[in-house]
Amino acid sequence: MRLLLVEDSVALADELLPRLRSEGYACDWLVDGRDALRAPFDDNYDAAILDLGLPGKSGLDILQEWRAAGQGLPVLVLTARNSWSDRITGLGAGADDYLGKPFHPDELVLRLRALLRRSHGADTTPLLTVNGIALDETRQCVRSISDDKGDGISLTGGEFSLLRYFMLNPRRLLSKWQLAEHLYRLDAERNSNVIEVHISHLRDKLGKGIIETRRGQGYIFRGLVP
């Protein structure tokens, strides 16, 4: 999952970025509102965390311009202005969720997770369950739904974010390029070998049929359903 964080407080961004990365999100950070305006059109983000009080251009204006231009990127507004009238204004401008400062970091992660699930049409149950596989996003481990005992199989960060992306896009053909775009940051080295390595590890842990390879095209998530 790639996220766009637009926040002018360096200290807050310094806090949020490691936290979001540890949750398996690839996060790009922008400070100026004018830069943020183009960002979702230039890159494929899965969601944006948008501060409203930004230098250059206000977050509310950015949001309105995105929506006017047909940009449907899921947006979580993160702002100091959290009176109910501000919230209604923000949601009315097209925000998908609204979180007031200060906030508990866990709250942000939960909201973000729910936002991403909803934007992919998945249920907001505690576990992300698709095609017989249940993914625990908090503990970053996975198990089969038929096996409801035990702690499940733990995953590395890379495996976790890849599997989550597959599970949020089931039955969709995903190219290596698409996967790299949604899983790695703009400045990260996008090495297709890394994806292949992660996929082979996931197959080792969950069974060979879990991800189907379409040669020259990409991969499709199948899960444990026969």
Added chain:
Amino acid sequence: MTFKPSALSIKQQLGIAILLVLALLGTGIGAGAYVLFDRFQTRLTEQAVQLGIERLLTAIRNGASGPYLDQTRLDPAWNRPLSGQYFLIRFADQQWRSRSLWDTDLLLPADPANRAVGKIDGPGSQQLLVMTQGFDRFGQHFDITVANDYSPLVREFHRVLQHFIVLWVIALLIALLLLNSWMRRALRPLDKTRHQLAAIQAGEEQLLDEQVPEELLPLIRQINQLLTQTRQSLLRSRNALGNLGHALKTPLAVLSSLIERDVIRSRPELHQPLRSQLDQINERVQRELNLAQNAAGTGAFEPFIAARELPALIDALEKAHRRHLAVDHHYHGDLILPFDRADLLEVFGNLLDNAWKWAASKVALVIVETPTHWQLSVEDDGPGIANLADREQALQRGYRLDESVAGQGLGLAIVADTVTAYGGEMHLEQADLGGLAVRVELPKALLPTGD
């Protein structure tokens, strides 16, 4: 500046001044009239006396046996006893008296100067003006004295004076009544200004009307200047407070995130106090921000259109809680509440937010208008607070219902602050739906205190 409570009102002061002026004027005119009349009647009587003397002089004839008085030339009044017109003619050793003197004597001064005018008491209560004039006729010296009673004129004058005094008093009373009604009319702009000031205090108006009599205009202008200045400084401090509050939130968010790092979380003796202090700061900031943004009494507000705001608010709540509740709306479709939109959204938002946390499936939203108040209530079918004492305690304990649910107490506290700013009241009750009912009463007019 000192103010004596016993000081006379402007009306009384003016009344007394006018009364004094009119009384002095009346006395002056009365005294003047008296002096003038006295002079006039003296002159008149003098002329009559002079005339009498001349008439007597022509009546003195020289007969064979010496001078005699030609009776045909005498005024009949001289012959009527005590008629008020008398004469006395002295020559040689004789003296002729008018018959009117009857048996009285004129108490003449011992040696009256020629043509001197004197006033003496006559018979009865008569007051006489006397004059004696000497003439030489037929080789004799005649001293002719004529006395006329002037008391009837004085009596007449006194009667007129009495009438005049009665009329004067009546005129004074009428003047006072007129003055009273004029004063009331003249002071009407002050009354209007007072009402306007009350409206300004209630936030219904911004400035005093400057269409007033010119005597009041400087005062009104001064008050308006003061109002503008006060409003500006209020606005400045509100903005400053708002900016401060918003500026604090991002650092608070940073701290809030920092203390959740494992290195601090693993040390509860650090983590817990830090968390609780941060929560207190946050609560304080939120409440003060809410009050700084409160529009009660500012006079500038956007009214709350229920049919537009409430569905949007409920939408926001469903998004925030990802949960659908059946909301019963009990209010008129065209309802517009005359309170600031943002403030009422804060009230409804926080109350509904609580309802969303606790309700099983239903929420009722009731808005009722009474002659003096607007009653707003939010009810849910959650667990509520069954015990009356607990409900009261919940209200008293800084409106903190359950500290374990984040934001719960803060929401109610913010509602309570907003309600207090509008001079209203908040009550917690058992809802018909089974859960908690929060009832808020907002007075229609923010009455200025002490009126």
